[in-house]
Amino acid sequence: MIDTLPNRTARVVGQALVRNLAPIKDRVLTLTSDKGSEFTDHEAVTGVLRSDCLLHPSLCALGARHQ
Numbered sequence: 001m002i003d004t005l006p007n008r009t010a011r012v013v014g015q016a017l018v019r020n021l022a023p024i025k026d027r028v029l030t031l032t033s034d035k036g037s038e039f040t041d042h043e044a045v046t047g048v049l050r051s052d053c054l055l056h057p058s059l060c061a062l063g064a065r066h067q
Contacts, residue, residue: 014041018048025049 001020005012021028031046032054033039042053 008036008038010038010041013038014045017045021049025051030054 003016003020005016017031025048028049028051030052031042031049033042035055039053039055042055046053
């Protein structure tokens with residue numbers, strides 16, 4: 001999935017995830033992300049998609065190390 005977004009706010013990222021994944025939501029079982037602020041709306045996204053969200057600890061550590 002590639003999408004151009006005006007910013008990386010949780011609302012904009014969440015809307016883009018739903019818009020792009022809703023057509024295949026029956027195939028979306030899990031979303032995996034780091035703990036970036038743009039993913040704070042993950043509960044709304046996974047509610048619409050009826051999937052789980054994993055906040056992967058090693059991705060979080062990797063992101064913090066490279067900031």
